Amino acid sequence: MKRLLVAASLVALAHTAPAMAQDEKPLSETCPNLTAEEIDGIENYKGQFSENAWYARAYCVSVEEAERRMEIQNRGAIGPRTEPGPPLPPQAPDDSIGLLAQTLHEKEGDTFAGLWIQHRPTYGVMVAFTRDAAVTLAKYTSDPLYVPVDRPGPTLIELRAAQERLIADFERLGFRWASIGSRENFGIVQVELAQEAAPIRAAAARGELELPDYINLVEARPLPIAAPPAPAAGDARVKSFPQFAFRTDMYPSTLVGVPDVPARLALEDGCLMLYPEGEEPRMALWQASDALDLSDPARVSVLNRLGGARVFANTDIVLMGLQPGEVNPPAELVGTDACPGPYRVVRGFLPREVWDAQRREAGIADRERQLSSRAAAEADYAADMARVAELRAWRDGMMLERGDIVAQIWVDENQGTAHMFHTDGATREALVPAALQPHVTAQIVPQGGNALSEARDAIATQMGQAALEGDIYIEPIGGYVGVRVRELEPFSQAAVAGNFTVPPLVRLEMDNQSAIYRQDLPIRSDPDAIWYPLEAHPDFSAIRELVAGTPIMRPEPPRPGETEDRWVAQKPSKAGSLQQTHFLIAFGRTLREIQTLRAAGFDPIGAQEDMNGRQTVETRALVASDVVVAEPVGIDIADTGPDGYSSSVRWRVIEVLKGSADVGNELRQRLASGVRTDEAGVTRYGQAMEEPVLLPGLPDSLEPGSRWLLHLSDRLYRHAAYVQGGEGAARTEGKWFVTAAMPPARIEADGMVRPLALYPEPMPLDELRAAIAPIQAALVEAGLVGEQP
Numbered sequence: 116m117k118r119l120l121v122a123a124s125l126v127a128l129a130h131t132a133p134a135m136a137q138d139e140k141p142l143s144e145t146c147p148n149l150t151a152e153e154i155d156g157i158e159n160y161k162g163q164f165s166e167n168a169w170y171a172r173a174y175c176v177s178v179e180e181a182e183r184r185m186e187i188q189n190r191g192a193i194g195p196r197t198e199p200g201p202p203l204p205p206q207a208p209d210d211s212i213g214l215l216a217q218t219l220h221e222k223e224g225d226t227f228a229g230l231w232i233q234h235r236p237t238y239g240v241m242v243a244f245t246r247d248a249a250v251t252l253a254k255y256t257s258d259p260l261y262v263p264v265d266r267p268g269p270t271l272i273e274l275r276a277a278q279e280r281l282i283a284d285f286e287r288l289g290f291r292w293a294s295i296g297s298r299e300n301f302g303i304v305q306v307e308l309a310q311e312a313a314p315i316r317a318a319a320a321r322g323e324l325e326l327p328d329y330i331n332l333v334e335a336r337p338l339p340i341a342a343p344p345a346p347a348a349g350d351a352r353v354k355s356f357p358q359f360a361f362r363t364d365m366y367p368s369t370l371v372g373v374p375d376v377p378a379r380l381a382l383e384d385g386c387l388m389l390y391p392e393g394e395e396p397r398m399a400l401w402q403a404s405d406a407l408d409l410s411d412p413a414r415v416s417v418l419n420r421l422g423g424a425r426v427f428a429n430t431d432i433v434l435m436g437l438q439p440g441e442v443n444p445p446a447e448l449v450g451t452d453a454c455p456g457p458y459r460v461v462r463g464f465l466p467r468e469v470w471d472a473q474r475r476e477a478g479i480a481d482r483e484r485q486l487s488s489r490a491a492a493e494a495d496y497a498a499d500m501a502r503v504a505e506l507r508a509w510r511d512g513m514m515l516e517r518g519d520i521v522a523q524i525w526v527d528e529n530q531g532t533a534h535m536f537h538t539d540g541a542t543r544e545a546l547v548p549a550a551l552q553p554h555v556t557a558q559i560v561p562q563g564g565n566a567l568s569e570a571r572d573a574i575a576t577q578m579g580q581a582a583l584e585g586d587i588y589i590e591p592i593g594g595y596v597g598v599r600v601r602e603l604e605p606f607s608q609a610a611v612a613g614n615f616t617v618p619p620l621v622r623l624e625m626d627n628q629s630a631i632y633r634q635d636l637p638i639r640s641d642p643d644a645i646w647y648p649l650e651a652h653p654d655f656s657a658i659r660e661l662v663a664g665t666p667i668m669r670p671e672p673p674r675p676g677e678t679e680d681r682w683v684a685q686k687p688s689k690a691g692s693l694q695q696t697h698f699l700i701a702f703g704r705t706l707r708e709i710q711t712l713r714a715a716g717f718d719p720i721g722a723q724e725d726m727n728g729r730q731t732v733e734t735r736a737l738v739a740s741d742v743v744v745a746e747p748v749g750i751d752i753a754d755t756g757p758d759g760y761s762s763s764v765r766w767r768v769i770e771v772l773k774g775s776a777d778v779g780n781e782l783r784q785r786l787a788s789g790v791r792t793d794e795a796g797v798t799r800y801g802q803a804m805e806e807p808v809l810l811p812g813l814p815d816s817l818e819p820g821s822r823w824l825l826h827l828s829d830r831l832y833r834h835a836a837y838v839q840g841g842e843g844a845a846r847t848e849g850k851w852f853v854t855a856a857m858p859p860a861r862i863e864a865d866g867m868v869r870p871l872a873l874y875p876e877p878m879p880l881d882e883l884r885a886a887i888a889p890i891q892a893a894l895v896e897a898g899l900v901g902e903q904p
Contacts, residue, residue: 146175153177174234184238187260188212195690196643199650212240215255220271223251229271229299233262243299245270268302269329277327278304284324287795290315291361293335303331309361310335335362338420343408350409354385355453358401359444363462364421375435377467382415382428386454389461391434395587397459400444405461419464426464433470436463443586443599457584475500478529499531502554506533509551517546518565522591536560536591561594562620570596570620577616581609585623596621603810604800610812617814628801630759630787636841645838646697654706659696661709662687667695667724698723702855703740703830708899712737715893726856730875732886738856739826741774742887744880745782747817752800752809753790758832758846759839760853761789761801762809769822772887775900784825784852785832805858805872815861815871822862824883828855 142154149157156178160168164185171181191211196202212230219227219242228243239262244251248263269277274297281304285292291309298305308315312332319326326332378391380399387399401417408416408425415428426432437460444458465473475496482492503526510524510533522536535557537546543557567589574596575587585600600606603625609615617623638644649655666684673679687695699709699720709719722737736742749765768780776782787803802808807823808816817823832853836845845851860870862880869877894900 142172146172148175149177188232196693197689199655199693200647201641201643215242215261218255224270224272226251227271228264228266228268228302229274229297230261231300241300264300266300266302269327271297271299274299274302274304274329277325277330280325281306281330288318288323290318293362293365303329306330306332307365308332308334309363309365335365338404340418340420340423342406342420343418344410346407346409347412352385352409352415353382353387353407355451356387356401356407357398357451357454357456357458358405359403362403364402364404373437375433375470377431377433380417380426380428380430380432387415387417387428389434389459391459394442394459398454398456400456400458400460402462417464424463424465424469426466431467433465433467434461434463435465435470474529500528502531502551503528505551506531506554509533509548513546514564517541517563518568519563521546522560522562522564522567522594523589532556534558538563558592560591562591564591566620567591567594567596570618573618574598574621577618581605581615583609583615594620597624598622599624601625602799603802603808603813607808607810607812607816615812623813625802627804628761628787628789628791629803630835630839631755631761631791632759632839633757633841638841648837649697649700649834652700655696655700657706658699658704658709659692661706662695662699662720663689663692665718665720667721668729695720695723701831701834702738703828705899707897708894711893711897711899712890715889717890717893730857732878732883733890735826735856736773736887736890739773739828740830740855741776741782741825741827741852742772743768743774743776743782743825743827744770744772744822744862745825746820746822748781748819750809750817752788755789755791756846757840757844758785758836759844760785760787760836761791762786764807764809764817766823766825771891772824772884773891773894774827782825782827782852783846783849784827784854785836785846806854807859807871824860824862824868824880826854826856826859827852831855 142149142157143151146154157168157171160178162168162178162182167178167181167185170176170185171178174181176184191213212232216230219230223244226244226246228245230240230242233239233241240260241264242248242252242261243264243266245267246265248265252261252263278295278297282295284290293307293309295304295306297303312334315324315332316326318324376391376394378389381388381390388396389399390396402419404419404421406418406420408418416425418425441460441462444460478499479489479492479496482495483489486492486495506524506526510526513521513524513535520537520540522538524533524535526533531554533551533555535543535546535555537543537557537560539559540563543555544552547555547557571587571589577583578585578587578598583600583605584602585598585606588597588599590597598621600623603623606615606623610617664686666686668682669685670680671683673681702723704719704723712719717733717737719737722734725731725734726738743766745766745768747764748767749763751763753761754763755761762785764784764786766782766784768776768778768782771778786806786809788801788806788809790798790800792798800810808814810816811818829850829852832851833845835853857875858871860868860877862868866880867877868880868883891900
């Protein structure tokens, strides 16, 4: 087996070929050099990889030549590993493009300037040096595929170092950029800026950053539409126009599936306010490419200087083009004295009447393709739009009259259909009029709209009174009100002071903080290196043999006429058995344990696989090494270390359901949640998903006296510490654990076990005890409790 050691950008370049457009000219015109037989081979490609046909079409070569080139580009590449240990390297540097690049980088770093694939006019790999290219390349290969290129200027090492240094300097100084990349063939670092270059050059002149002459700063293209005239003297209709200080139009502007949002744009007390459907009212934060226009004394408008769209204050508009997470502006952008927010980011926009007209034409065009008649398409569209009005009226009435049952109704205005979320307090048929039932789908959810609205209003009132900031939204499917917060400490402080209580049905959410993953480790040069220590386990080969012979339920595509995947028991492939054995060893399984549990009717091999969507109490217990009921007795929320975790918790064991702990023992657990200091020196608390809150006073906090069900693994901690921090990163004083199999679950006063995550569902502790007891009994009888892996 060979291996590919080449930058991702090279692979992407080598395999990229334009997709075929519907109006593309015939190949006989675009590629007159091809024979009729070669054209037929492209247009009726029968090979395994369609990318070969795309490449052949793009570069006017036969599919045989495309396949030859792809074989060259894939030289040294490997698929999924099927055997333990690293694969054999290529025998010579020119046996793979990637290995040659690595060899030259290591041995000729003083002059090696990079390599790239040239597709036209001739095919080859261009290998650049700052001097003596032909002589230097001849030391490593005589293959005519590789073409020496003398390219004076910075070496590849200098280019990469300058790029990394520039990124760090830009982040430190607050300069904005859209993309930064090394262009090895030109010997430059190309920087697409999102701001003017002058402040950057001025900072370089002051010595605040290095700006070598091979760094090419490219400013955003000029806005194509002229700015409106300056406001007349004394025009105070708008006190402030908050907008981004940098351009964003060079970033991706939309994402498939992100809906447009109808809104009302209102001018209130000199500030432009947005009232988006389904969202809280916010002040508008405009793009740098938008401009306020006060040239009309009767109307205030905003002009998009990129596309020319114009919207007026106190009219209906449609907000467009945002990606998830962009609704809320970054913290450093917020703040103008006259219109201080909170803000709602605006990217694209259209007047509502223009958007309606565009939507109508698109809807008719879609139907015309299906119905083959413009008149039929218009009639079908009109019928759907008439039904939209009926659906809206029904929705408004249901939300007003049956909010105890109905959580939300979404109307698809393009198709004239609706989807209803309702509790099991009533059936779909009882809630939907007979005439609309063919056009309304429904699903059962935990809470009605009234309860969710009351929870939303309660948390909004409390947050306002305690001056707490966060974005509130209703999640009808999960049946809760979410509050996205940037800083959790103020909520904890207010709760401890008695000024804040999280109402039922409300969840506080933060950006997920995960364990720190060091990028500078030697093991990062080989993505499979994290598994090699596991392969040294004495039971590895024997466990893999068991895995290879164990059929696992796996999904298969539906058969003709079926709509859902089928689950079929299949033995794993060689690559699959290798991967699954890695996980079993990482979680601490031993051959004797697997054999013992199988004899007792439990299968740890199947349990490891079933954790992906088919969990049971038993499978979760089989994956963990220890399952205990415990209470927290010590928390260090600022306990960072090379293992990547941020905090430590000491637990006193109250009851042992599985494992070798004794009642009264202390277990020590590492968590990703906790206090960290970032590169800018800012210290803040971060919360990981599915971990208890380490700050007091909040739901799911580790309060003294609270009891928790924990699924833990000490072996998994050692493996995770190695992956995140390298050799020697794991704590060595005693035994440390991390969560395994399922998130911690609080044990309520009534004996119910409630996991921190939405899944699995809460269940009585007695049922858990009964399900796990036979597993522990089998381990005890075999004398395995306390055995070290």
